Amino acid sequence: MKKQLLLSLLLAVLVSFSGFGQDIILKTNxxxxxxxxxxxxLSQVLYTLPETKQDSIHALDRKEVFMVTFANGTKEVLNQESPEQAHVPLTPTQMALLGRKDAKLFYKGTSSMWGSTVATLLFFPAVVVIGAVPPKINAREVSDIKHLSNPHYAKAYKKQAHNRKLGKVAIGAGIGIVTVSAMSVMLAMVAPGK
Known part of the structure; x- marks a missing residue:
């Protein structure tokens, strides 16, 4: 209550000294x-309306506001997605680029690396099979699960993720080969000489 009263008093003083400046609020819609x-x-934009004579303060959720243009000409962008971007669908090329970017960012492929390491230790041709199988897309490994319904995004994501998986398989095979070689050398050194 005290805070509201203090804020109202402050507003009245500001309005009486500076007139009523016209800021412009641009919403995300x-x-x-x-x-x-x-x-x-951090969560709201507090404002008053010029056509009301009362000192009632209104609030908007910060997520609803794209930008505020102040009376002095300065601008403050609150959300990076502009109103124009919010409703414009991406082209097939843009979706493919987004798919590749997401695969680079989210697909890790570490299980393929360790699987190929073990396969190299046990049976080397299994590494080829591991590398040949395309990766499964996990919903936690994409920026937005809705993108998976776009064929351009899905195709580009799968291709980039498969490339990354092949790299991880190669690393795993390398680790396996080095491990097998090191074990062979150690066994040769420990084995009694004839």
Whole structure:
């Protein structure tokens, strides 16, 4: 209650000394309106409307606001996704690029590396089989699961993930070969000479 009263008093003083500046709030859905922004917090944008004579303070969720243009001309962008980007579908090429990027970023392929290491130790041709099998796409390994329904994204993701898997399989095979070689050398050194 005290905070609200203090804020209202502060607002009244600011309005009486500086007139009513016209800030512009641009929402993420593309709507914009004139207001006087009082405060931008981590979760809300607090403002008053110029057409109301009351000192009522309104609040918008910060996620709903794309940008605030202040009366002095400065701008503050609150969300990186612009209203235009929010509703424009990506082209097939953009989806393919996003698929490759996500595969590089999210697909790890470490199980393939360790599987090929063990396969090299036990039976080397199994490494070829491990490398030949395309990776399964895990929902936790994409930026947005909805992208998987786009064929351009899915194809590019699978190709990039398979390339990454092949690299991991090669590393695993290398580890296996080095391990087998080191074990052979150690056995040769320990074995009694004839």
């Amino acid at each position: 593309g709507d914009e309106f004139k207001a006087k922004v009082i405060e931008i917090t």
